[in-house]
């Protein structure tokens with residue numbers, strides 16, 4: 520486990536290019552097995568979760584090679600329908616192979632993905648939908664943690680999602696693309712990563728309409744063709760670095776950002792006092808003063824304010840000039856950073872029955888030894904260290920590498936004073 524040592528006090532300035540999107544790459548890597556051929560995926564981020572997804576491709580018998588940020592997949596050699604339990608334990612997004620393997624092979628064996636620090640992360644919506652598509656589901660192993668699904672034919676059907684689940688929408692689409700008949704998804708997730716999966720599949724010959732809306736219709740086709748596809752850049756990485764510039768009262772330009780996917784994040788950062796201009800796919804953000812508080816900030820499904828930006832805003836609001844309230848509407852336990860920010864002097868109270876955090880801004884945080892609970896809260900603690908007085912050590916920072924190619928490299932490019940260090944470093 521590595522740590523990150525952050526020395527506070529620098530205002531972030533300069534220019535930084537934004538990496539490819541993790542949450543677009545993961546479902547599309549799973550989708551490559553639906554085409555018994557070649558997929559070229561450009562602008563693919565070289566991050567831990569992508570490496571895990573590619574390892575599973577290879578465990579299934581596919582071939583994958585890298586050329587810089589270009590990932591080439593040949594899934595013609597796929598020879599297994601079992602996703603190793605170890606791989607699922609490491610990364611819950613491997614559950615996206617459920618729909619993809621059913622779509623390609625009409626069979627899959629995969630372990631129940633565990634919960635994680637932000638919540639139980641159930642997959643009942645996924646399983647209920649697939650059952651309605653003529654898929655038989657059996658459970659094996661101790662405590663029924665191994666799922667074996669099979670069907671002689673995936674049948675299109677009408678699926679009503681209780682919540683607009685990103686993963687469930689993606690798995691239903693992956694299973695429906697090569698099915699018989701039409702699948703209509705009601706209350707589908709509208710996240711850009713769902714839209715991007717649909718764009719990739721349509722380019723491969725799938726028949727999908729309604730992408731980006733809460734009603735998506737998939738008409739099954741016989742087969743898909745080879746695709747050369749360029750991933751969009753990562754809206755949460757862009758939002759994270761915008762938050763870092765805001766928190767350090769900096770002035771910087773993010774190059775190649777997915778501007779049109781950032782409306783709610785830009786709106787909230789303007790509320791805390793940032794000046795933000797967008798020129799094409801570049802975003803200039805500056806903040807000349809201590810952040811302003813926000814009376815009430817709720818996380819919501821897209822196009823609302825993203826839950827993956829909640830920790831980063833909590834860091835900004837912990838030094839705002841007044842009192843703010845955040846309500847986390849998506850996950851049941853995504854306030855772990857409160858305990859870490861308190862070590863840095865933040866004044867935050869939490870009502871876990873309503874998933875509400877009330878933040879009374881302090882003038883400045885103080886450096887401390889803190890711990891990253893997940894990749895987004897880890898990134899938010901790095902931002903806290905950049906604004907704090909003194910030195911902050913973010914322990915168990917390796918979780919950040921799951922979604923950020925190199926957060927130290929990126930923030931150093933903007934003038935941040937931070938570096939990776941060994942886990943047992945002592946704060947001087």
Ligand code: EPZ
Nearest residue numbers: 542612640641642643644645682684685686687827849850
């Ligand atoms: C995706 O997770 C993202 N991951 C998450 O990003 C993101 O936070 C989340 O969507 C919400 O936007 C990827 O895209 C790889 P959901 P996912 O299914 O698909 C409940 C990051 O930091 N639910 O939309 O797992 C669930 O408990 C990660 O990059 C069920 O109850 O999220 C949650 O409360 C973290 N039953 C809500 O729906 C189900 O079967 C939304 O979850 C499925 C979900």
